Amino acid sequence: MNSLYSDLAKVYDAMYATFIDYKDEYEFYSEVLKKYNKKSLLEIGSGTGNLTTYFKKNGFEYLGFDLNEEMLEIARIKNPDCIYIKGDMRSFKLEKPVESIIMTGRTISYLLSNQDVESTLKSIHNNLEKGGVFCFDFIDANKFIPEISEGKEITHEASYDNIYYVRKSKWNLNLKQGMDFIWESNYYKKEGKKLIEIGKDNSIIRTFTINEIEIFLQINNFEIRKIIKKKSYAFPTYAIIALKK
Ligand SMILES: C[S@@+](CC[C@H](N)C(=O)[O-])C[C@H]1O[C@@H](n2cnc3c(N)ncnc32)[C@H](O)[C@@H]1O
Missing domain, CATH: 3.40.50.150 (Vaccinia Virus protein VP39)
Structure with a gap:
């Protein structure tokens, strides 16, 4: 979703x-x-x-x-x-x-x-x-689509207002109708060493x-x-x- x-x-x-x-x-x-x-x-x-x-x-x-x-x-x-x-x-x-x-x-x-x-x-x-x-x-499809490593996990981290956020994403090609990819991500807050899940996102993105x-x-x-x-x-x-x- x-x-x-x-x-x-x-x-x-x-x-x-x-x-x-x-x-x-x-x-x-x-x-x-x-x-x-x-x-x-x-x-x-x-x-x-x-x-x-x-x-x-x-x-x-x-x-x-x-x-x-x-x-x-x-x-x-x-x-x-x-x-x-x-x-x-x-x-x-x-x-x-x-x-x-x-x-x-x-x-x-x-x-x-x-x-x-x-x-x-x-x-x-x-x-x-x-x-x-x-x-x-x-x-840019030319740059992005050939670079997608199917299923590889990519982590993005950000600290804002003393809250430490972590996002773990996977990009998978979806070439059914265009140069699209499916972007699945899980969002977490980090407390000490613990990751607490705060939400998920699943979107189709077009290049x-x-x-x-x-x-x-x-x-x-x-x-x-x-x-x-x-x-x-x-x-x-x-x-x-x-x-x-
Ligand atoms: C990637 S975000 C970019 C937001 C902002 N421009 C920024 O750089 O932070 C895409 C934005 O487009 C909006 N959006 C998606 N589909 C839309 C549509 N069909 N009509 C209007 N806005 C839409 C989303 O709600 C979201 O706020």
Whole structure:
């Protein structure tokens, strides 16, 4: 069951604060928006609101958007004066179009079917002003898929607020419909030498080739401006800058 963004939302928030440098992420995306003179943005998959604070502090008009109430609850506590919308990226309509849309932390990897990708890109296109910027990242299939060692256990550890978290994951290929993998993970708190299980997550994650992303954007009336190799804590990624035609 996929529970990382529901039952485990608080654990996500604590662990990812140590895995991801959100200031660096903010700097990357805000530089893109500044380059294209965009002041308003929608963040799809805004999660626990870690980028919101930076965007608000720096004068951007920010809207958050996420599917999971548990993630939104944490984001709203951190940023009480900010608007967060609960919705599904595959079908949404804002009150008015925005100048830019960002989608970070490889959120696109939850779009498992081509139809899901199509409907999401259509929604994004409809909710952007003409010339609007769409900037997002994705897991690079070319780098990631051949590197997967079936069944090998990978441990990630993080210490936050004096709590020591451990995650043991297994990645297994799932090539039924695309370049996907199944990510099974068990989450623990460490007390002394003892590991106490606090939850499990089982998700299918999609990776993409650059070529697939290019085709999806072209057929949905986006013009690709730049493809940038980007560092990520666990996955080799690229970021794309595209403009609504
Ligand atoms: C990998 S997390 C990234 C969160 C945040 N951007 C970060 O970097 O910490 C993916 C986020 O996408 C959200 N999400 C997944 N499927 C979604 C959908 N169909 N529509 C909107 N949000 C979705 C999840 O709830 C989660 O918060």
